[in-house]
Amino acid sequence: MATREILKSLAASAAAGFGRADVGFRLGRKESYDRALTNERSRIFVSPRSRADAYALARERLDGPDALPFGMLPGGEVVQVRRALAYMSALILGATGAGKTRFLLSLLLNSLQKTGGFANRDHGVEIDLIDPKAETFDLLRKSIAALWLRATPQVRAEIARSVRVIDWSRDRVTPLAPFDNPAGSEISNAYLAHTRADVTVRSSAHAYTDSMRQLLYMWNWLLVELRYPLNYRFAVRFMHEEPFRRTVLSRVKEPEVRYYFESLDLSVPRQTRDGFLRRLQWSLSFPEIKASYIPPAAMETLSLTHAAPITLANTACTTTLPLGIGYERAAWRATDVLLAAPRRDPRRPKIFVLEEAVRFFADPNSDQVETLLTGLRTLRSVNMGIVLTAQDFSNAMPGPVARAVLLNTTWIAGFRAREDAEIFWPHVVFDGTAARSVGERRDAFMREMAGLARQRYLLLVKGEPALPLRAPDMPNAAHGVGASEEELTEIFNREIAAKSMIRTAVALDLIAKWESEVVDRAEAPPARDAATKPPRITSLADLKSFFSGKADT
Amino acid sequence: MKHAALLRHVALVALYVAAAPVFVFLWIRRALRAFRASQLVRGGFIDCPHCGARNPLDILATCRRCGATEFGSRLYCGHCGEVTQGFACDHCTATITVL
Numbered sequence: 001m002a003t004r005e006i007l008k009s010l011a012a013s014a015a016a017g018f019g020r021a022d023v024g025f026r027l028g029r030k031e032s033y034d035r036a037l038t039n040e041r042s043r044i045f046v047s048p049r050s051r052a053d054a055y056a057l058a059r060e061r062l063d064g065p066d067a068l069p070f071g072m073l074p075g076g077e078v079v080q081v082r083r084a085l086a087y088m089s090a091l092i093l094g095a096t097g098a099g100k101t102r103f104l105l106s107l108l109l110n111s112l113q114k115t116g117g118f119a120n121r122d123h124g125v126e127i128d129l130i131d132p133k134a135e136t137f138d139l140l141r142k143s144i145a146a147l148w149l150r151a152t153p154q155v156r157a158e159i160a161r162s163v164r165v166i167d168w169s170r171d172r173v174t175p176l177a178p179f180d181n182p183a184g185s186e187i188s189n190a191y192l193a194h195t196r197a198d199v200t201v202r203s204s205a206h207a208y209t210d211s212m213r214q215l216l217y218m219w220n221w222l223l224v225e226l227r228y229p230l231n232y233r234f235a236v237r238f239m240h241e242e243p244f245r246r247t248v249l250s251r252v253k254e255p256e257v258r259y260y261f262e263s264l265d266l267s268v269p270r271q272t273r274d275g276f277l278r279r280l281q282w283s284l285s286f287p288e289i290k291a292s293y294i295p296p297a298a299m300e301t302l303s304l305t306h307a308a309p310i311t312l313a314n315t316a317c318t319t320t321l322p323l324g325i326g327y328e329r330a331a332w333r334a335t336d337v338l339l340a341a342p343r344r345d346p347r348r349p350k351i352f353v354l355e356e357a358v359r360f361f362a363d364p365n366s367d368q369v370e371t372l373l374t375g376l377r378t379l380r381s382v383n384m385g386i387v388l389t390a391q392d393f394s395n396a397m398p399g400p401v402a403r404a405v406l407l408n409t410t411w412i413a414g415f416r417a418r419e420d421a422e423i424f425w426p427h428v429v430f431d432g433t434a435a436r437s438v439g440e441r442r443d444a445f446m447r448e449m450a451g452l453a454r455q456r457y458l459l460l461v462k463g464e465p466a467l468p469l470r471a472p473d474m475p476n477a478a479h480g481v482g483a484s485e486e487e488l489t490e491i492f493n494r495e496i497a498a499k500s501m502i503r504t505a506v507a508l509d510l511i512a513k514w515e516s517e518v519v520d521r522a523e524a525p526p527a528r529d530a531a532t533k534p535p536r537i538t539s540l541a542d543l544k545s546f547f548s549g550k551a552d553t
Numbered sequence: 554m555k556h557a558a559l560l561r562h563v564a565l566v567a568l569y570v571a572a573a574p575v576f577v578f579l580w581i582r583r584a585l586r587a588f589r590a591s592q593l594v595r596g597g598f599i600d601c602p603h604c605g606a607r608n609p610l611d612i613l614a615t616c617r618r619c620g621a622t623e624f625g626s627r628l629y630c631g632h633c634g635e636v637t638q639g640f641a642c643d644h645c646t647a648t649i650t651v652l
Contacts, residue, residue, distance in 0.1 A: 029631060039612055
């Protein structure tokens, strides 16, 4: 039979060489007819006889090349989802402690292993994680450290090169240049400044008036034009000393920015400027935050990892990072990833994981919501999927945004949840033999979802019935490598994270050097001293002294 | 007159002989492509490169040229012999080129 098939293929190819592509189809017409009959019979309008049949058919349809294990059915059959489908945009829902993080971790680690891990640089998967709660970040870094411990020296070097860490601690920080628009970038300086300002305003606990919002936007634009870091001392001198401001503005090429700041005294009320400086002072008063804003020019001299296939960002509200600033950092990072996505190499798949996604979608009017929704819809064309995790998705997410997210995700994993169970209800398969009414079934289903055991979840892939699965087991990273969890963290920080972070003291030194060069010395003459100040006239007596030439000048 | 006709035939044969390597190269290229495509077609399914949905190649298909509906490959019409190079994904409607 096989020989016959091969002969048919060869004959079809030979005929196709003469431009007769139809010969192959003619030769395989009978098989094609049989397969078409089978396919049409298995379509949804022909219902499977039982729930087990429905699960078996779905399992078969989901499987395919480079499939990743998603879990086990109640009968013990492993459900694997082919790679192309697994890397589509997805949503993982569930209450705290229901097993979302472990499931996500298994997906990421299995992806790394399936693609040859770190040893296969050309075909590996790219991962970008933004974690505002630190848990996935922590588990993933321990797992990567365990992989590093097991690896050969060559692979260890590859791991260290392949991972970039964005984190802030008392000793070390990842330097950032949020106001640096590299040469060749397709984003205009104005748009970069706008996205940064939009995120800051929406993430801040402070209220922003129109004029303060405008000042923030123009300030960001000024920094982008000058390639300057965010710096309080520079801001104070620029706002208060006109000669310094004029000197700085003489270097700005963009006329919009120049005009705005040249007329600063007229266009921005004093109170707004003071309020702006207060906010700036507050955000830069945390040493770890201040240390992360080193000048972009200085950053280029440090041999740090700036772009890597795997980027792990810990933006959790911790002892070093206040909530608002952590979220601001996370949103900036998300914007950067999404803006760079259309120009990425589509040959390597990429998973962009956004933990606690509800926070990012909370304000439907913000630019980043639109960017994220567009990304969910369109990034499959560049082989990139966005994986969102969320708690209480149906209640916390604004209605239209929630609907758009549900429409644009290819698969949804639902762990223990109450209201979110509604999403799965229309896709649940029941045994035809059960004699309960639809209402009773629905109540039972909702109860079951609200009390699902840890690790159990429903997998809904669009076009398939909801599959009740048990997520793959995730053994402790420290298991079998002869190191404790603390040691794994220490190894990760020392061998991997150190390639993308610098010591806080070094960063503060670089900032002090920049301040002495730009703020204190080179840019402008010192401020006018008291002797040259115009006379202050606050009373009739002052006015009389002024006209009589005895004013205290 | 006879001489001229003979010369014309000889020139034609010489031209064909000279062009033969090009024809052979084109034939091999087309045949290799067809062989690769036949492997895909025999697999019965194609994953959409855009949405990843698994599309069956053999279905109850309607020919877009003659309108005949029959069980068989969606790339070939057994009625009019039309061969289609691709089709729209059942899930996302993106065009999938097969041949």
